[in-house]
Amino acid sequence: MLITTTHIDDIVASISNHIKEDSALLSIGEHTEIDIEQLIKALNIAEVKFIGGLFPKVIHGNTILEKGIVVNTLNHVEELYVVNNISLQNYTIPQINFEKDEGYSLFTYVDGLTSNISHYLSELYENYGMQTNYFGGGAGSLTLEQKPCVICNEGFFQDAAVVCVMRMHSRIGVRHGWSKVKGPFIVTKAEGNVIKEINWKNPFEVYKKVVEAHSNKVFTDDNFFDIAKGYPFGIVKDNAECIVRDPLMVNDKGELICVGELEDNTLVDILNGNEETLINAAQRAAEESVNQATHPRKAIIIDCISRILFLEDNFEKELDAITKTISNAYPNISIGGALTLGEISSYGEGYLDFYNKTVVVGLFE
Amino acid sequence: MKIENHITTILQLYEFSMAIGKSLDYKESCDMFLKLILKRKNFNAAWILEKEDSMMLSTYAIPIGKSIQLKFDTNLKVDLNSIEDFKYFEYSNDFDTLSPIGIDKGHIAVFNLKEQGYLFLFSKKDNITIEDLSQLQPVIDKFTMSLKACKAFKQQQSLLNNLEVRNQELSDYAHMVSHDLKSPLRSIDTLTTWLRDDYSDKFDNNGKEQIKLIRNSVEKMDTLINGILEYSTINKNQIETYDVNLNTVIDAILNSIQVPEHITIIKNELPVIHGDKYRLQQLFQNLIVNAIAYNDKTQGEIEIGMKDAGVFWEFFVKDNGKGIEAVYFDKIFKTFESLESNVNSTGIGLSIVKKIVDLYKGNIWLTSEIGQGTTFYFTLKK
Numbered sequence: 041m042l043i044t045t046t047h048i049d050d051i052v053a054s055i056s057n058h059i060k061e062d063s064a065l066l067s068i069g070e071h072t073e074i075d076i077e078q079l080i081k082a083l084n085i086a087e088v089k090f091i092g093g094l095f096p097k098v099i100h101g102n103t104i105l106e107k108g109i110v111v112n113t114l115n116h117v118e119e120l121y122v123v124n125n126i127s128l129q130n131y132t133i134p135q136i137n138f139e140k141d142e143g144y145s146l147f148t149y150v151d152g153l154t155s156n157i158s159h160y161l162s163e164l165y166e167n168y169g170m171q172t173n174y175f176g177g178g179a180g181s182l183t184l185e186q187k188p189c190v191i192c193n194e195g196f197f198q199d200a201a202v203v204c205v206m207r208m209h210s211r212i213g214v215r216h217g218w219s220k221v222k223g224p225f226i227v228t229k230a231e232g233n234v235i236k237e238i239n240w241k242n243p244f245e246v247y248k249k250v251v252e253a254h255s256n257k258v259f260t261d262d263n264f265f266d267i268a269k270g271y272p273f274g275i276v277k278d279n280a281e282c283i284v285r286d287p288l289m290v291n292d293k294g295e296l297i298c299v300g301e302l303e304d305n306t307l308v309d310i311l312n313g314n315e316e317t318l319i320n321a322a323q324r325a326a327e328e329s330v331n332q333a334t335h336p337r338k339a340i341i342i343d344c345i346s347r348i349l350f351l352e353d354n355f356e357k358e359l360d361a362i363t364k365t366i367s368n369a370y371p372n373i374s375i376g377g378a379l380t381l382g383e384i385s386s387y388g389e390g391y392l393d394f395y396n397k398t399v400v401v402g403l404f405e
Numbered sequence: 406m407k408i409e410n411h412i413t414t415i416l417q418l419y420e421f422s423m424a425i426g427k428s429l430d431y432k433e434s435c436d437m438f439l440k441l442i443l444k445r446k447n448f449n450a451a452w453i454l455e456k457e458d459s460m461m462l463s464t465y466a467i468p469i470g471k472s473i474q475l476k477f478d479t480n481l482k483v484d485l486n487s488i489e490d491f492k493y494f495e496y497s498n499d500f501d502t503l504s505p506i507g508i509d510k511g512h513i514a515v516f517n518l519k520e521q522g523y524l525f526l527f528s529k530k531d532n533i534t535i536e537d538l539s540q541l542q543p544v545i546d547k548f549t550m551s552l553k554a555c556k557a558f559k560q561q562q563s564l565l566n567n568l569e570v571r572n573q574e575l576s577d578y579a580h581m582v583s584h585d586l587k588s589p590l591r592s593i594d595t596l597t598t599w600l601r602d603d604y605s606d607k608f609d610n611n612g613k614e615q616i617k618l619i620r621n622s623v624e625k626m627d628t629l630i631n632g633i634l635e636y637s638t639i640n641k642n643q644i645e646t647y648d649v650n651l652n653t654v655i656d657a658i659l660n661s662i663q664v665p666e667h668i669t670i671i672k673n674e675l676p677v678i679h680g681d682k683y684r685l686q687q688l689f690q691n692l693i694v695n696a697i698a699y700n701d702k703t704q705g706e707i708e709i710g711m712k713d714a715g716v717f718w719e720f721f722v723k724d725n726g727k728g729i730e731a732v733y734f735d736k737i738f739k740t741f742e743s744l745e746s747n748v749n750s751t752g753i754g755l756s757i758v759k760k761i762v763d764l765y766k767g768n769i770w771l772t773s774e775i776g777q778g779t780t781f782y783f784t785l786k787k
Contacts, residue, residue: 162440169468169506170449222417232409246410276413279447279532303441307416335415390447390530391440 152178
């Protein structure tokens with residue numbers, strides 16, 4: 041369900057009516073003209089259980105919106121909680137008693153601009169392992185200014201994650217469509233989301249040489265992102281697509297600042313894609329989830345904001361490819377989601393990871 | 406295999422090997438290496454079972470799961486003893502007792518970590534190959550060594566902690582005993598004073614001499630107890646430092662002690678150093694008092710000076726006294742080691758000196774010539 045009104049009482053009434061006794065997942069466009077604190081207060085008074093986040097854009101059906109609240113029902117909720125102090129790595133993941141033959145899905149929105157997200161995901165996996173599927177994304181503003189961006193009954197937080205564990209099967213497809221231009225390279229020195237050395241050399245010099253040769257474009261003082269948005273890094277993995285890391289800017293030392301962390305000695309390729317490969321990948325992600333599903337009740341799309349920055353007007357084609365694939369197989373299910381700062385999923389049921397420039401499609405049964 | 410794939414494989418092994426040995430904490434060390442393996446190889450779980458006596462115990466697992474404790478011999482359905490380096494298995498319920506996590510299908514690789522137990526890698530998918538495992542083997546060997554180092558480090562830490570506790574206990578004990586001894590000593594001192602004053606007409610010369618001997622012994626014991634108290638309060642963990650002018654310190658010492666008229670003290674210019682005034686005064690005073698006490702010359706001379714020795718100041722206290730035989734050079738710094746019977750010598754003064762010099766991470770040594778004199782040298786950090 042999409043809510044466009046800005047009247048808090050109307051919003052709360054709509055959410056209550058929609059979810060009834062269940063809980064709500066709220067994906068809110070960052071330009072929605074509402075007072076988030078007031079909304080949380082009103083939802084608490086109405087005793088609505090919820091988690092959510094603010095995003096550069098949200099998805100409803102095959103429409104992308106900067107304003108509005110997309111509401112998804114969270115059924116069979118086992119646990120809703122908030123994890124604070126993600127960057128400080130100072131938190132405890134609550135224990136959950138998973139029953140052996142039940143299917144579980146964990147949904148999480150995390151402050152996409154905080155540090156140590158990988159550690160948070162690692163803690164989730166360490167505690168819950170293969171007993172649940174994982175699905176989610178990074179909340180935050182397109183201005184890339186870190187501020188409160190995840191919400192739950194406890195309040196409005198930054199440097200935090202909200203989590204919902206449901207007794208529910210989910211079928212997840214993950215794809216990005218970027219392919220190798222050159223590599224592998226070794227990130228010989230990294231700190232958080234900053235690449236400080238590649239192959240023991242200045243990272244921008246190495247990156248620039250490859251990208252300029254491939255793109256026939258020249259980096260100037262003010263066009264880094266215009267070119268770099270088409271040339272992300274890919275962390276090399278066996279038996280799966282690489283994990284994409286998005287270079288956002290270059291600092292005056294020639295270090296590359298990415299969305300998402302890298303560790304010392306990580307092996308990376310430099311990637312490139314085009315409209316066709318990205319849209320095909322999005323469709324394959326949708327197909328992957330559709331092919332596994334039996335009777336899904338809703339679809340949630342987590343798509344990286346940087347894909348729209350790269351595809352621009354053609355992003356509609358990507359969203360169309362996803363929604364058509366889902367609707368063709370399951371015409372009556374609701375489709376919602378968000379354009380995020382980083383995506384979360386267990387890749388083909390493997391270890392949990394934080395992606396960039398990727399599409400994650402989840403069908404919930 | 407294409408050359409490009411070979412390069413990728415080698416570089417991936419480089420990535421794995423660089424994740425080993427970054428920490429001496431067992432869990433952290435396992436986390437860094439095994440989580441990376443899970444991420445890059447797209448595996449689902451890893452755990453280590455270790456042999457302790459006749460039992461198999463889980464020492465690490467990601468995801469955490471339940472802890473494993475089972476008898477090594479009869480309860481094991483998988484013959485772990487037959488694994489020389491590694492072995493690949495399809496999941497069977499034989500693994501149920503060996504796995505901290507609930508698994509019902511998939512693929513398992515088991516590496517023999519020798520004394521460090523067995524490493525299990527699990528994947529739901531059919532993506533574990535023998536080639537992968539043999540490529541991983543040298544890296545796993547390096548990981549095994551790092552686990553051994555983690556345990557040795559933990560053992561060392563535990564020994565150090567125990568030692569620290571024991572030291573503290575000894576120090577507390579010395580402090581307590583010294584305090585307890587002082588009280589009866591004060592009583593003896595008072596009683597002998599009364600005896601001497603009230604019964605002086607009843608004692609003959611022999612009796613008076615014996616009373617004097619008792620009082621001398623009491624005085625010596627009091628000095629000794631004070632020394633033990635001082636020694637036990639010099640604590641490495643409680644050091645406050647600030648700028649101290651050593652010229653002022655020496656002047657204060659010379660004003661507070663009695664320097665016999667036949668002894669001349671030559672004080673050279675000394676620097677301002679970073680330290681604790683009270684400890685530094687103790688250090689110099691003990692050396693000066695010693696130099697006075699053991700001076701047998703009619704014209705005694707004691708010189709205090711220093712030289713710049715790079716990152717250290719090197720000080721000396723030189724006398725023209727009796728001198729010390731070389732065989733005693735080490736012994737004199739040990740607690741309660743006195744070279745001769747002297748009412749003023751408790752055998753703890755130089756131990757205190759050494760402890761203070763140690764506290765400031767310096768060194769102390771001496772040169773001496775019998776009949777000619779002794780020079781004590783010590784260094785203090787600038």
